[in-house]
Amino acid sequence: MRRLLGFVIGLVVALLLTLFAGENPWHIFLILTKSAFGSMYDLGLTLSYTTPLIFCGLSVAIAFHAGLFNIGAEGQLTMAVVTAAAVGVLFPEVPFPLAPLVGFSAALLVGAFWGWIAGWLRAYRGSHEVIITIMLNFIAAGLASWFTLKVIPNPHSQNPETALVSANYMFKDYDLIARLFPDTPANASLGFAIVFALLMWIFLWKTTWGFELRAVGSNPEAAHRAGISEKKMQMLAMALAGALAGCVALSEVLGSAGQYRMGFSPDYGFIGIAVALLANNNPLGIIAAAFLMGALHKGASDLDLETSTITRDFSRIIQALIILGVAAQGYWEWMKKKKRRKN
Amino acid sequence: MELTALFLALLFATLRLATPLIFAAMGGFMSERSGVVNVALEGFMLSGAFVGAVVGHQFASAWMGWAAALLIGLCVGALYALFVIELKADQIISGMALNLLVMGLIPFITKILYNSTGSTPALLVEDRFRVEPLVMALLLVGVLTFWLYKTRSGLWLLFAGEHPQALLASGVSVRKVRWAAVCASGAFAAWGGASLSLFLASSYSPLMTGGRGFMALAALIFGKWKPVPAFLACLLFAFADAMQIRLQGVRIGEVEIPVQFVQILPYLVTIIALAGFIGKSRSPKALGQEGF
């Protein structure tokens, strides 16, 4: 409940900021909701943002359950998406049912590897995962840009994007969700995201590995004494986090675009932090939180057209203020203390 | 002869590029030594770079920009302090949120001010700093070192991060020490940002800090949370940056090294520094401890 209230406070403060730009906050709010849910087309776009946000929220959350802060989802998904595109471009002959599977597996592996690096450095070198994952984000961006521009650029376009993957890699023909929302990037990977959230819930609360992972996050020393290897669990958590972030390859490359486009991600990895926080790292809550944040993002992206003074970057302000609103749970105690001081 | 010239050029480039890192690392030093984790340095730097550039351009004076950066740094630092000290928000989460907030607010403001998507108009070349920020950065390291080890409030800072209960027991408010430290942290890091937009360049361009806030934090950890070693670590990272600029377009035989490979050099060096040679770097004991 408090989290939801924090969310509302963050949103309201963000909307009030638009007063400085000479806008009416209520009007902005209406634009946000209308462009998020106004039509099937809008809803399709909202859902297409929701999917990667579920993946990234899960990514942040699973690391968090192991006591780690994964700020590297952005880099992990970048590496994975480029990998999926690369596989699809470089091995066009793979037949259909196999092709998406191969592309997806490769993406998962590379995403997991990129996350695992930070986990390994934390476990064996004691390096703080926050700084490491940030650095890895920059490195991933550099590598992706090189691969896109120099190795498999799109020959038919001036845009910084890779060539299109072979059609065998796309599952569009069988995609019921995509049919429901024509002309939008929404696709069946939303279903996968929901399934993954369920799987993660089962993993965390119903399996011994999940128990061990959470034990390490809760008290690493006690877990160690209980015969649980915290190093193993830290690496596992970061690898899983990387793999989950890597799932974005599913929605982006295999499900819709068929290529990697530089800048396709509006920092999904960072918004994932807000998603996980809003959901208190509960995998099932993340589905709802991702939908909420996806809607806000879609809503904000129309601000460019609908107003003259506010750009889509406004969604960052909303996200930041929501995170702060939710994170500042000491707010209530603080108010009480203030009251007591007055009395 | 040529080698000496090359060496001197590289040295000066290193010092120039180190300036923003040094300021930010000293900002991180203030905050982390007082016991407050600070991943918001990046946001502090961005706000300093932006406001410095705007005000500097407005008054056609780098010094005015510098003063404005100080003010905005104090404000953003105070905002961060409000969240982590008073509202007891998670330090890493709110730090990251603050970074995001600044990244969102800057284009919001440039749109209003200049109808642009994030850049500011450039300062005239003769108005921008020549070496002043570098000199100040070096002075700051010296002054901070002296202050930390010789004065009473320096001792307070050390205890706030190491044993806040003892500080409290001696009648000094840990909260106030941390407030002051985090505000100072904001001011120093904002100067780091301003030295990007008023010294290394002459305007603000989107996300111009490029992760330097986090590198500064890495330098601080690498330097065992002490001013002088952290300063040396900044020089190391800046050297990697200088090499990166110099190596762009260099060929090995027929093959040109991809510019992207060269650009990731500073980030790689940061990771290697954190992973490889850190030895036993002990953080301040009460780092991240809330509730005072």
Place this chain on the structure above:
Amino acid sequence: MTVPAVEFKGVSKYFGEVRANSDISFSVLPGTIHAIVGENGAGKSTAMKILFGMYRADSGDILVHGKPVSFRSPIEAMTSRIGMVHQHFMLAEPFSALDNILLQQKGSAFSLLPRKEQKKRLTEIAEHYGFVLDLEANVEDLSVGEQQRVEILKILSQDSEILILDEPTAVLTPQEVQDLFRNLRHLRDEGKTILIITHKLKEVMSLTDSVTVFRAGRVVGQKKTAETSADDLAEMMVGRRLQKAQERETKVDPNQVLLRFDNVSAKMGNHAIHEIQLHVHSKEIVGIAGVEGNGQDLIIRSLLDATSLDRNSLTGQVSHEGTLGAFPEDRLRLGVLPARPVYENFILGQHKSPLFSRGLFLKGKEVISKTQEIMNTYDIRPHNPLLSFEKLSGGNQQKLVVARALSQKPQVVIAAQPTRGVDIGAIEFIHNQLRTARDEGAGVLLISSELDELMALSDRIVVIYKGRLVAEFTRSQFDEVALGKAMGCGK
């Protein structure tokens, strides 16, 4: 008639429903050493914290040198020349003793630290009271006894007249205790008033002039030390005669060795153990006595957690028969997940046993029902497996840790500080559990810093000193003085 230096008049203090102090009255004459004794939780620390301004009394008066006081903070108490040495020292390890003391002194924020002058002044004070102390040394390089001297010097440097010491001997070696007592007597002879909180009656008898006994939040007696005896005090403290160690009905099985340390040496940082030779048999409890930090934890680690030792430093043979059940010395840090529910804490460490899991999956229902069962049989209150662990009281927490270690009937039991911070009822319960395990055939290794506990339970006691086993006593040879001597000086 002299005016008392400190006088409590009908002081009461409540924490919510809990009455920590009720109607406390006693007085302490100036220039004396006064003991406040009582069991854990008897309210003695609360009373002293009220005097020192850390808590405020709900009712009653406190008089210092005849004047009523009501300190709102320790700072106010200190300006009235009252100082307190806490059980956990308020010292920052990486900084020098001098800086730790200088922190106390007032002065403007940007003034330079007067290190030179203060060093001279403090050295004079230290010499005046016969302290030996290196002020330039970093606290982490000082022994615990020296650290305590830093704390006392800190108080003396503020001209305090009344000193409160909370369990000052808990972490000291017997030799250091002697030094401390000499220093305290010296201070008393200089006119200082000293209050010491303790539950060690022998120390009360040897050091103090008068004593107040606390039981269950009330004062049950105030005596001149010369007019009482340790037995009297003990009876007042506990409210009944202490039980003598129980005679056991089963016999040690000398032919069945369950736990062996053969010539074991190991190192971890500054700590080391050397050539540990120790066998534990079936139906035997072997106690390891020693002042904390003499290598006890390394013995445990060599068995349970060898990877945490310095690489390649472990030599010799450590082995055990059958299954192992252990409870760690610091349960909150090493034993449990405080924020997680009781049932998760119960399965921690045995979550992979077929009782609680099938393959990769946990058996959710069985986990809960088994935890419920254990909570009922061990009477761990409240009997709710879904409650988060930190909500349990200290005694119930430890009962769960003990239950977890013993529920699978292990052949070897490692019990480290099994009753630390636990109320009397739980202590008896835990002791009986250990005896039962022993009678059923287990070999128990008991590591404790409480001599009473060791002597009540053990069949044999070995003494560890600076990483070596320096003495061994069988049950008939148990003798507090000899044990204490071996713990303190290795012989």
